[in-house]
Amino acid sequence: xxxxxxxxxxxxxxxxxxxxxxxxxxxxxxxxxxxxxxxxxxxxxxxxxxxxxxxxxxxxxxxxxxxxxxxxxxxxxxxxxxxxxxxxxxxxxxxxxxxxxxxxxxxxxxxxxxxxxxxxxxxxxxxxxxxxxxxxxxxxxxxxxxxxxxxxxxxxxxxxxxxxxxxxxxxxxxxxxxxxxxxxxxxxxxxxxxxxxxxxxxxxxxxxxxxxxxxxxxxxxxxxxxxxxxxxxxxxxxxxxxxxxxxxxxxxxxxxxxxxxxxxxxxxxxxxxxxxxxxxxxxxxxxxxxxxxxxxxxxxxxxxxxxxxxxxxxxxxxxxxxxxxxxxxxxxxxxxxxxxxxxxxxxxxxxxxxxxxxxxxxxxxxxxxxxxxxxxxxxxxxxxxxxxxxxxxxxxxxxxxxxxxxxxxxxxxxxxxxxxxxxxxxxxxxxxxxxxxxxxxxxxxxxxxxxxxxxxxxxxxxxxxxxxxxxxxxxxxxxxxxxxxxxxxxxxxxxxxxxxxxxxxxxxxxxxxxxxxxxxxxxxxxxxxxxxxxxxxxxxxxxxxxxxxxxxxx
Amino acid sequence: xxxxxxxxxxxxxxxxxxxxxxxxxxxxxxxxxxxxxxxxxxxxxxxxxxxxxxxxxxxxxxxxxxxxxxxxxxxxxxxxxxxxxxxxxxxxxxxxxxxxxxxxxxxxxxxxxxxxxxxxxxxxxxxxxxxxxxxxxxxxxxxxxxxxxxxxxxxxxxxxxxxxxxxxxxxxxxxxxxxxxxxxxxxxxxxxxxxxxxxxxxxxxxxxxxxxxxxxxxxxxxxxxxxxxxxxxxxxxxxxxxxxxxxxxxxxxxxxxxxxxxxxxxxxxxxxxxxxxxxxxxxxxxxxxxxxxxxxxxxxxxxxxxx
Numbered sequence: 001x002x003x004x005x006x007x008x009x010x011x012x013x014x015x016x017x018x019x020x021x022x023x024x025x026x027x028x029x030x031x032x033x034x035x036x037x038x039x040x041x042x043x044x045x046x047x048x049x050x051x052x053x054x055x056x057x058x059x060x061x062x063x064x065x066x067x068x069x070x071x072x073x074x075x076x077x078x079x080x081x082x083x084x085x086x087x088x089x090x091x092x093x094x095x096x097x098x099x100x101x102x103x104x105x106x107x108x109x110x111x112x113x114x115x116x117x118x119x120x121x122x123x124x125x126x127x128x129x130x131x132x133x134x135x136x137x138x139x140x141x142x143x144x145x146x147x148x149x150x151x152x153x154x155x156x157x158x159x160x161x162x163x164x165x166x167x168x169x170x171x172x173x174x175x176x177x178x179x180x181x182x183x184x185x186x187x188x189x190x191x192x193x194x195x196x197x198x199x200x201x202x203x204x205x206x207x208x209x210x211x212x213x214x215x216x217x218x219x220x221x222x223x224x225x226x227x228x229x230x231x232x233x234x235x236x237x238x239x240x241x242x243x244x245x246x247x248x249x250x251x252x253x254x255x256x257x258x259x260x261x262x263x264x265x266x267x268x269x270x271x272x273x274x275x276x277x278x279x280x281x282x283x284x285x286x287x288x289x290x291x292x293x294x295x296x297x298x299x300x301x302x303x304x305x306x307x308x309x310x311x312x313x314x315x316x317x318x319x320x321x322x323x324x325x326x327x328x329x330x331x332x333x334x335x336x337x338x339x340x341x342x343x344x345x346x347x348x349x350x351x352x353x354x355x356x357x358x359x360x361x362x363x364x365x366x367x368x369x370x371x372x373x374x375x376x377x378x379x380x381x382x383x384x385x386x387x388x389x390x391x392x393x394x395x396x397x398x399x400x401x402x403x404x405x406x407x408x409x410x411x412x413x414x415x416x417x418x419x420x421x422x423x424x425x426x427x428x429x430x431x432x433x434x435x436x437x438x439x440x441x442x443x444x445x446x447x448x449x450x451x452x453x454x455x456x457x458x459x460x461x462x463x464x465x466x467x468x469x470x471x472x473x474x475x476x477x478x479x480x481x482x483x484x485x486x487x488x489x490x491x492x493x494x495x496x497x498x499x500x501x502x503x504x505x506x507x508x509x510x511x512x513x514x515x516x517x518x519x520x521x522x523x524x525x526x527x528x529x530x531x532x533x534x535x536x537x538x539x540x541x542x543x544x545x546x547x548x549x550x551x552x553x554x
Numbered sequence: 555x556x557x558x559x560x561x562x563x564x565x566x567x568x569x570x571x572x573x574x575x576x577x578x579x580x581x582x583x584x585x586x587x588x589x590x591x592x593x594x595x596x597x598x599x600x601x602x603x604x605x606x607x608x609x610x611x612x613x614x615x616x617x618x619x620x621x622x623x624x625x626x627x628x629x630x631x632x633x634x635x636x637x638x639x640x641x642x643x644x645x646x647x648x649x650x651x652x653x654x655x656x657x658x659x660x661x662x663x664x665x666x667x668x669x670x671x672x673x674x675x676x677x678x679x680x681x682x683x684x685x686x687x688x689x690x691x692x693x694x695x696x697x698x699x700x701x702x703x704x705x706x707x708x709x710x711x712x713x714x715x716x717x718x719x720x721x722x723x724x725x726x727x728x729x730x731x732x733x734x735x736x737x738x739x740x741x742x743x744x745x746x747x748x749x750x751x752x753x754x755x756x757x758x759x760x761x762x763x764x765x766x767x768x769x770x771x772x773x774x775x776x777x778x779x780x781x782x783x784x785x786x787x788x789x790x791x792x793x794x795x796x797x798x799x800x801x802x803x804x805x806x807x808x809x810x811x812x813x814x815x816x817x818x819x820x821x822x823x824x825x826x827x828x829x830x831x832x833x834x835x836x837x838x839x840x841x842x843x844x845x846x847x848x849x850x851x852x853x854x855x856x857x858x859x860x861x
Contacts, residue, residue, distance in 0.1 A: 065762055067753070088767070096764030108755035113777045113852055122773065123763050159853045175763060 010080075011038040012182055012215050013062070018074035020057055020066070028071065031057050033239040035074075039215050039232075041182060046218045046226035046247070048262065049236035055219045058236070059185050062217070063099055064091055079182055096126060100176025104188040106168035110160040116171055117156030120144075123178050143174045147204060166197035173204060177212070184208070185217045190225060194327040195484050196524055202229060223262050224487070227251060235259050264462070280494075281318025283351075284446050284478040285339055285365070288313055290348030292334055292502075307502040308334035311348070314497045314507055316446065319476040321468065323483055323493035323510075325525065331502040332482050336448050339480065340367055353445055366439035370451040372431035376423040382434055383419035389441050404441065411475075412437045412467050429460030433467060440471070446478045447471070453488060465492050486525060489513070498522050560845070564838045571834040575827055576620060580613050585821045589633060607633060629831075630824030639824035643810055643832060649719065650802070650809030653728055654794045660733025661740050661790070668737075669744025670771070676749055684741065691738025696797050700731040700804040717806035728805045732797045736790060743786055744779070751779040781852045788840045795833055 020032035032054040039045045047055045060066050062076060064083050076083040079098035086094055103109035111119055120140045124131070128139065137156075144152035147170040160168055169189060176184055186205065190198035206229060208214055218226055226233060227247070234244035235258065243256045254260045292309040308331040316322045326332045337343040338350055353364055369375040377385055383405070390401045406416055412433040423431055432452060439447060449468070453461045469492055471477045481493060489496055489510065496513045498506035498521065505519045513522075579585075586600060586609055595603075604610045608619060608630065623630065629640040672684040707727060708716040715724055751757065752775055760774045795811070802811035810829050817825040849855050 063762055065758060067758060092764045092766060094764070095762055099762075101759070101762040103755055103759055105755060109759040111756040111760070111774050111777070112854055113781065114773070122765070122769070126764065161854045172759075175759075179764070 012041050012043075012079060013039040013217070014075070014077040015058070015062070016075040016077075018058065018061065018072065018076060020054070020061055020073075021071045023069040023071060031070075031239050032061070035236075035239075035241050037234050037241065037244060039183070039217060042209070042213050042215055043232055044209065044216045044218065044226075044230045046220065046230035046233045047236060048220055048223055048226065048233060050221050050262075053236040054239040055236045056187055059101075059187055059217060059219050062185060063095055063101060065095075065101075096179045098179075098181050098183065100173075100179065100181045100184045102169070102172050102176050102184065102186040102189045105192040106165060106172045107160055107192075109172055110168060112160055114159070115156065116158055116160065116163070120156070120171075120175065120178075123175060127179055143178055144171070146177075147171070147174045147208075149174070164197075165193045166200060169193060169197075169201050170204065173201075173208065177208060177214075180212070182213075183215045183217065185219070187219045188221065189218075191220075191222070195486070196327065198225070235262065261462075280320045281476060283315045284318050284320075284353060285480065286313075286315040286351050287335070287339075288349040288351070290335075290338060290345045290350055292331075292338065292343065292345050307331075309338070309345070310502045312499070312502070312504050313348075314504060316478045316480050318445065318478050319472055320494045321472055321479040321481055321492055322495045322497060323481045323489040324497050324499060325483060325486065325489060326499035327484060329501075330499045332499050333450060335499070336367070336450055336480065336482055339446075339448055340365055364442075364444050365446045365448065366442060366444040368432070368435050368439055368447065368449040368452050370454055372428060372435045373423055373426075375435050376426075376431060378423050381420060381422055382426070385434075386419075386438055386441060389438055393442060405437075408437045408440050411440060411471065413463065413470075427460065429463050432460075432464055436464070436467060440477075444477065446480065448480045448482070450482045451484070452481070453483070453485070461488070468492055498525070560842060564842060567838055568831070568834055572621070572624065572827070572831055573617070575830045576617055577613065579823050579826060580616070583821075585609060585633075585823055589821060607631070629828045632825055633822045634820065639828045642825060643813065643828045646808060646810045646813050647832075649807060650798055650811055652725065653732065653798055653802070653807060653809055653811075656725060656729040657732035657736060657794060657797075658790075660729060661736040664733070664737035665740030665744050669741040670748050672741070672745045673748035673752060676745075684745075688738045688741050691734055691741075694735070696731055696735055696800045697804050699735065700727065700801055703727045703731060704804075717804070719808055724805075724807075728801050728807050731801050731804075732794060735797065736794060739793070740790065743783060747779040747782045748775060750782070751775045754778055777851070781848070784844055784847050784851055787844050787847075788837060791840050792837060795836070 015038065016036050018032055018035045019030065021028040021030050035054070035058060037045070037047075047058065049055045057066065057070075061070075061072055062078060062083065064086065066072075072084055074084075079094070081090070081094050081098065083091075083094065110116065117140065120143065121136050124136050124139050124143075128136065131139065140156060141152045144155060149155055149167065149170050155163065155167075155171070160171075163171070172189075173184075184205070189205070190201050193201060202225065205216060205218075209216055218230060220226060230247045232245070233247045233250050234241045235250075235256065236242065237258050243250060243254065243259045250259065251263070254263060289311045290309055290313070291307075291311055294306045294308055312331070312335060314322070324332045324335060334343060338345050339352075376382075380388075386405045386408075387398075387401050390404065395401050395404075405419075409416060409418075414430065414433050414437065418426065418430060418434065423434075426434065436447075436452075453464060465488065468479055468481070472479060481488070483489060490513075493510045495509050496506065497504055498519065500521050506513075506522045513526075586604055586607075590600060590603060592600065601610075608616060610616070620630070627640075629638070631637065632639050632642050668684055672681045675681045704716050704727065707714045714726055715721075718724055754774075756778075757770060757774050760770045765774075798809060799811035799815055801807065802809045803815050806812070810832070814826060814829045816822075817829070
C-alpha cells in the first residue's frame, strides 16, 4: 500500500493506517482516520489543514502524547521503534532521543514558575547523568548559542515571561534538540508569534535542518508558511489525508477543491486595483495629532512611560477600508479604543462623522473583536443577543426588530436558521458574522474590526472578507481594519497605515504599498509575509533541501 | 506594594476590628446587668462595679480609655477573677496551637496525596469515590462527628478518653475531627488545582522531552498547582480557628476556642476582645505571608502588578 521507496534506507518515520478515536465516557469519536505517510531522513514534511482536521492529534500520537483518553489503531514506527507498543521506560527514552517537539505557544510550553536554566539543566541531566555542574552549564550555554540566543548566561536566570515570544520559541527549539533527535515535530510553531519574528523562527528551523540533517514534521494551518520551505506536503481534512505529494507538484496542480481553497486563502493578491477617488465619501473618522501615554503602575518598571500614540494622524473616509498594521505593542489597539471613545487621548483631536469630537461611545462607531466566541454570551441564543442590542437602543416593537435582524443577517450572508442556536453550535466563521451583524444593527457608519480573522479558519476567512467588501461597496460603510496579516491587507484594504511604537510610519494607498515601501520597517513587514514566495514556486522553481519521492504516494 | 504600605494597611484593619468588636459588644446589652442581678444590688454597688471594670460613662468615653490602654499594652482584666486578660488568653493559646497544628498536618498529609491521586484518575471510579468521601467529610457538622467519635471510641470501645487534656491520647479525637473535615475541603482544592496544572502545555512539553512521570509531577505540575493553593490558605486557617471553637467545647479542650465560647456566655468582654484581636492579628499576618509566598511561587505575579 505504500509506494516503493527510491532510497535504500528505511524511512525515519512511518505512519501506517493510523486511526485515533477519542474516548468520552461510552462515546467514541474518530478524529484521525486511516492516515498513512512516511518521512525520510532530512525531509521537511508539512501536514496542513484547518483546526479540527486532526493534524495536531496525528503529531501528538507520533510521540504517544495525547492529552485525552483515546484508542489508537494502526502502526507508527519512528527511528526504528514501534511507538504505540513501547513500555513506559522505552517511551521516555524514545522521547529523549528520537523526537523533539516544538509547540504553538512557547510561553505556555515552558514552565512559567521556573527559570529557563532550571528547566534546561533538568533535561540535560537526563542526557548526561554523569556531568558535573560546570559541564552542564557549558552544555546549556552551547545549546542556547546554537539557536542564536544572545547573552545566554543572562537567559539562564530568566523566567519565560521575561523573554519575548520569539526568544522563548528559540529556547523551545534548543530544548527539543538537546537529545540530538533525527526528527523535529513543530506544531504551529509560529502561529502565536509576531509576523516579523515568524520568518526568523522558520529560518532557524531551516538552519538546524541543514546543520544536523534533521527531518522536520511541520504542522500548520497556513499553507503560506510551508509553500517555500517544505519538501513534501499532506493536506488533512476531517481526520483524513485528502492530498499529498511533493510540495512543488501539489502547489502547481492541486487535485482537490479543498486544497485549492487553502491555496487561495494563503496566496497574496497581486492584482491590486486602485479605486477612483469618487468611490469615497467625506471623512468619517479622523485622528489629528493624537497622543496617548500610559504610565506603568508597579513592579520593577514602575513609573515607566509607554508611548501608545505619538501625534498620530490619519483619516478614514466613507466607503473606505483602511488597514491599521503593526506588531503587538505598536499602539494599534489603543488607537482603536480611542476611536471607540473607550480611552481618552492626552492631546489631539479625534472627530467622527466630520461633526463632533468624541466624548463618549458613539453608536455610529461599532467594533468587532478578535475572538467571536468570547464576544458572544454563551448562554443566550443568537436571536436574544441580537434583539437585546435593539431593545437597549429603544426599539420596542418586536416585529420591527425581527425584520431589521433578518435584513442584517442577509447582509452578512447568514440564514435565519442560526437565530435559534447558542454560540457553541456556531462555527468560527458563523460566530464572527453574528458579531458583525450585531455591530451592524445599529447602522454604524464606521466599523472597527480588531484582528477579526485571526481566530477564524483560513477557509472561512474569505467569507468574512467578502462580507466586509460587500458592506463597503453596497452600504458605503467605512472600516478600520486592525491586523498583523499583510495578506488580508492586500486582499481588501484601500489604504494602509503602518504603526510602530506609537508612531505612524506609513500612510499610503494599497496599490503603492507593495512596490515602493519607503519605510524600512514596512519593508521588513512585507519581506516577512510567509506566502510571498508562493508565486515563485508556481513558476516551477525547485524547493530547497533534499529531494526524494518516497514521501509522496500516488 | 511597599512593605510599609502593607503594614499600615494591616494596622488599620486591626484598628477597625478592635473598634467594631468594642462597639458591638457594648451595644448588645449592659455587661453589668448580665453579671450582677439588679434586684439584689443597690445603685451605689452597681456604680462602683461599673467604675471598677471601666463601664462608666458613655460608649465614646469608654472607647477612648480602652484604646489608650490597648496602646499601652493593657488589654483589661477578666471579669471572673480580675486576672490580666491578655495573660489569661496567652495561657490557653498553646493548647489551641497544638490542636490546629496537628489538624493542619493531617489535612496536608491526606489532602495533597489523595487530591493529586484523584486528579490523575479524574473521571474514574476512584475519583468518584474520593469525591463522595470528601462531600461526606465537609457536610457532616464538627460537633456531630466529634460526638460520634466519643460514642464509638470512648463510650463503646474505651480506647480513648472522652475529653480533657494531659496525654497525647487526649489529642487524637479533636485532631481527627478538625483534620478530617478540613482534609475533605483541602482534597477538593488540591484536586482542582492539580487538574488545571495537569492540563498546562508545559506539562505536555515536559513529557515530550522524556522526563519521568514522577519528575513531571513534582517539578512541573506541583509548582504550578501551588499557586492557586496558596491563595486559599488564609481561608483554611480561618476555618480551622472557628472549627477549634466548636471542637474544643465538645472535647473540653482547654484552648482559646473554648475560652471564647465561655467568655461570651459570661459577658467577660475583656477576654472576648483579646481573643478576637488575636484571631484578627493571625489572619492579617497569614494574608501578608500569603502575599509574599505568592510572589515567590509565581514570578509572573510581580510582573502582572506592573501592568
